[in-house]
Structures are given as C-alpha cells and as structure tokens.
Amino acid sequence: MTNLLKGKKGIIFGALDENSIAWKTAERAHEEGAQFVLTNAPIAMRMGQIKELAEKTNSEIIPADATSIEDLTNLVDQSMVILGGKLDFVLHSIGMSVNVRKGRAYTDENYDFTAKGWDVSALSFHKVMQTLFKKDAMNEWGSIVALTYMAAQRTFPDYNDMADNKAYLESIARSFGYFFGKEKNVRVNTISQSPTPTTAGKGVKGFDGFISFAEKMSPLGNASALDCANYTLTLFSDLTRKVTMQNLFHDGGFSNTGVSQEIVDVFQE
Numbered sequence: 001m002t003n004l005l006k007g008k009k010g011i012i013f014g015a016l017d018e019n020s021i022a023w024k025t026a027e028r029a030h031e032e033g034a035q036f037v038l039t040n041a042p043i044a045m046r047m048g049q050i051k052e053l054a055e056k057t058n059s060e061i062i063p064a065d066a067t068s069i070e071d072l073t074n075l076v077d078q079s080m081v082i083l084g085g086k087l088d089f090v091l092h093s094i095g096m097s098v099n100v101r102k103g104r105a106y107t108d109e110n111y112d113f114t115a116k117g118w119d120v121s122a123l124s125f126h127k128v129m130q131t132l133f134k135k136d137a138m139n140e141w142g143s144i145v146a147l148t149y150m151a152a153q154r155t156f157p158d159y160n161d162m163a164d165n166k167a168y169l170e171s172i173a174r175s176f177g178y179f180f181g182k183e184k185n186v187r188v189n190t191i192s193q194s195p196t197p198t199t200a201g202k203g204v205k206g207f208d209g210f211i212s213f214a215e216k217m218s219p220l221g222n223a224s225a226l227d228c229a230n231y232t233l234t235l236f237s238d239l240t241r242k243v244t245m246q247n248l249f250h251d252g253g254f255s256n257t258g259v260s261q262e263i264v265d266v267f268q269e
C-alpha cells in the first residue's frame with residue numbers, strides 16, 4: 001500500500017455485493033487511506049451486503065436513490081458532516097435498464113421503461129454533480145468518476161438502451177467537466193470498462209459469450225473489477241490533476257483491436 005489517497009474524503013455510489021466495481025473500489029480506497037461514505041438505492045440496502053463493506057472499511061452508509069434530488073441533497077449534506085468537510089472524490093457506479101430487465105428488445109422499447117433507465121443510468125450523474133456543484137461540496141482538485149461501456153461508441157446489440165444511456169452519461173461528463181473545471185478546479189471523467197461479471201453485467205443477454213469474446217479480443221485480456229478499482233484510484237489521486245472531460249478506455253486494448261489471432265483462429269479452416 002502506498003497511501004495514495006491519504007487524507008482524501010469522498011462518496012462511493014453503487015456497492016451492491018462483493019462483485020460490484022464500487023465494492024472493490026471502496027476496499028482499495030480504504031487500503032490507500034481514504035475515508036468515504038457509502039451509498040446505494042434504499043432497495044439495494046435490503047438486497048445487497050453493503051453493511052459488511054461498511055464495517056470492513058470503517059464507513060457510514062447513507063441510502064439515496066440517485067434519481068431523487070431530495071435524497072442527493074441529504075446525502076451530500078450528511079457526508080460533509082460525517083467526513084468533517086468538503087469532498088475530494090465521488091464515484092458514480094450506477095446502471096440499470098428496465099427494458100433489459102423485462103426482456104424488451106431494442107426495437108420494442110417501452111418508453112416508460114426507457115425513461116426510467118435513462119434517469120437511473122445517465123441523468124443521475126448530472127443530478128449528483130449539480131447537487132455537489134450548487135453546494136460547493138468539492139475541494140479544489142477533486143475528482144469525479146462515472147463508469148461506462150464502449151457500447152456508447154459501437155453497437156453491441158444486446159446492450160439495448162443502455163448504449164444510449166452510456167452515450168448520454170459520457171456527454172454529461174464532458175459538459176459538466178467544463179463547468180466544474182472552470183469554476184472549481186475539479187475534474188470529471190468516465191472510465192469505459194471491460195465486461196465484468198457483476199449483477200448489472202450479468203443482466204445483459206448473452207453475457208457469457210460476450211465476456212469470452214472480449215477476453216480473446218483484448219491483447220491484455222479483460223480488465224477485472226479490481227483492475228478497474230485500481231485505475232479509478234489513480235484518477236482520485238493527485239497524480240492525474242489535469243485529466244478531465246475524458247472517456248478513458250480500461251479494457252485491455254479491446255477498443256483499438258480490429259481482430260485478434262485467437263478470433264481469426266476460430267474462423268480459420
């Protein structure tokens with residue numbers, strides 16, 4: 001351990017169980033000396049194991065539905081009281097598509113489902129940042145990160161309306177990143193992560209084929225949840241102060257690979 005985040009304070013959204021990317025990030029941030037508040041939707045409190053993580057990382061939990069401004073306002077206020085001041089980092093690790101959950105095809109969307117999924121997966125990032133911005137809750141040179149997937153740039157049919165949500169999320173990072181940078185010296189980035197076996201990941205149809213394909217396509221292999229946590233920590237650290245408004249691929253090289261030898265071999269006679 002290097003104490004990379006010693007003295008830093010933050011909020012981590014989205015730790016549901018030990019597979020969650022946010023869970024691994026919380027564990028690693030704790031090991032690197034950070035203090036933080038854990039939060040998740042009230043329903044996830046009942047279904048997940050966040051209390052275990054809170055004990056392990058010596059953190060408090062504040063439930064918040066990330067689509068509710070009232071919940072987010074309470075979360076930010078309470079976090080600053082608990083942590084004794086402004087925040088240095090925030091992780092938005094939230095995603096959910098009702099169309100995916102209910103098995104609706106992209107060509108047969110229920111638009112109420114679409115709107116709900118967009119609110120949870122994309123607009124919530126704006127709501128989180130607007131709440132932080134208005135309350136002036138971030139310290140200078142703080143860092144805000146959200147997680148995304150490459151379906152925002154290239155089509156993966158089974159990723160469904162989450163692809164559109166991720167494109168919107170990435171755009172919010174750039175747009176809000178401008179204002180957060182100009183006015184508060186705070187950076188905002190998205191990390192575009194490899195397929196990862198979590199509750200959200202495994203909810204995508206054909207996930208097993210999908211993750212194996214990505215593994216064979218990526219020169220370095222897929223990035224795990226722990227790899228993603230470690231990368232996120234670098235963005236929370238003081239070593240990346242001038243990185244902002246970026247969508248950063250963290251995928252073992254998948255996004256820049258046309259085809260790999262392993263995939264060619266599958267089709268070679």
Ligand SMILES: NC(=O)c1ccc[n+]([C@@H]2O[C@H](COP(=O)([O-])OP(=O)(O)OC[C@H]3O[C@@H](n4cnc5c(N)ncnc54)[C@H](O)[C@@H]3O)[C@@H](O)[C@H]2O)c1
Nearest residue numbers: 014016020021044066094095147148195196198199200201
């Ligand atoms: N797993 C993958 O293959 C993969 C790949 C790229 C990006 N991502 C992204 O990583 C992020 C984290 O997902 P994960 O893979 O760790 O899965 P996960 O299921 O462990 O985490 C998703 C979290 O979103 C939370 N959430 C849902 N609705 C919410 C709401 N209204 N308010 C607050 N929280 C809410 C859930 O409770 C859960 O904790 C998501 O943005 C996901 O899209 C995942």
